[in-house]
Amino acid sequence: MTLARRKFLHLTASAAALPALSRVARADTYPSHPVRILVGFAAGSTTDILGRLIGQWLSQRLGQQFVVENRPGAGGNIAAEEMIKAAPDGYTLYMVPPAVAANAALYPHLNFDFLRDTAAVAGVVRVPNVAEVNPAVPVKTIPELIAYAKANPGKLSFESAGIGTASHLAGQLFNSMTGANLQHVPYRGDGPAMVDLIAGQVQVGFATMTASIGHIRSGQLRALAVCTLERSDALPGVPTVAEFVPGFEASSWFGIAAPKGTPADIVERLNRETNAGLADPTIKARLADMGGMALTGSPADFGKLIVDETEKWGKVIREAGIKAE
Secondary structure, rough: OHHHHHHHHHHHHHHHHHHHHHHHHHHOOOOOOOEEEEEEEOOHHHHHHHHHHHHHHHHHOOEEEEEEEOOHHHHHHHHHHHHHHOOOOOOOEEEEOOHHHOOOOOOOOOOOOOOHEEEEEEEEEEEEEEEEEEEOOOOOHHHHHHHHHOOOOOOOOEEOOOOOOOOHHHHHHHHHHOOOOOEEEEEOOOOHHHHHHHOOOOOOOEEEEEHHHHHHOOOOOEEEEOOOOOOOOOOOOOHHHHHHHOOOOOOEEEEEEEOOOOOHHHHHHHHHHHHHHHHOHHHHHHHHHHHOEEOOOHHHHHHHHHHHHHHHHHHHHHHHHHOOO
16 A cells, blocks of 8 residues: 555544544533523523523533523514524533424414424423313213213303413313313413312312312312323322323323534533433422423434424314414
């Protein structure tokens, strides 16, 4: 082999190794300054609480501050758009709420396509919705609720945290799968909705476990079933809706996304550290207190969840003719 040829092959091999070395160097140096976590809802919301919980963990693990910035409005779309327009460098993240699965159908004129314009990073938690009633309603099971609703058309209404929220879509799915025809009453958040459900102004709810569990434990509300496919450790002995309505599933899930084009090594590192946090006993206990279950897995796993949920709830919205407020 000639000297020139050996030199050429050596240079070629060195050039091929450069991208890999660059990725390693970038992963080792990230983050070199604070990272923003955009939250599309107000301080104190479930999305905000989870963003701060995971942000604190990542700050401790990676040695830079992960700072939550609240950008409430339009079902999380304002924060989502700001994240999508940010540089894809790992320094702007988005705390993904379940609303993203409905927003594409609810808001047909968005300036972005969440599935196309984002990179899934990691799931964080799945929180069951709970089918529950005011104790004055004379039903104790899902079959009894369906039968009572059909025997008393127009008498029962269900509350939600607002049009297009997880609790609204859960109730709408219940109507479509059972023919119960519960009347929808939207509120501006879980707080006022819970107040009226406890007072009996509305009779039925499909709120998240986080919003419901304290009222259920105190006896102010009666849990009929959880809306995940599996029973919840937070409410032992309470069945699932699917045990009576096969295939019914409605839950709230949360995770982390970044702008499309964010380097894969940074996404992988954030995923790895987030999964480590979800295995931490303190964080696991905090999620369990909220009635949640850790949503571990790869970026691809979380991305598939977003796609599947977007298709599922988009169909429900279109069939029911639901429009954004």
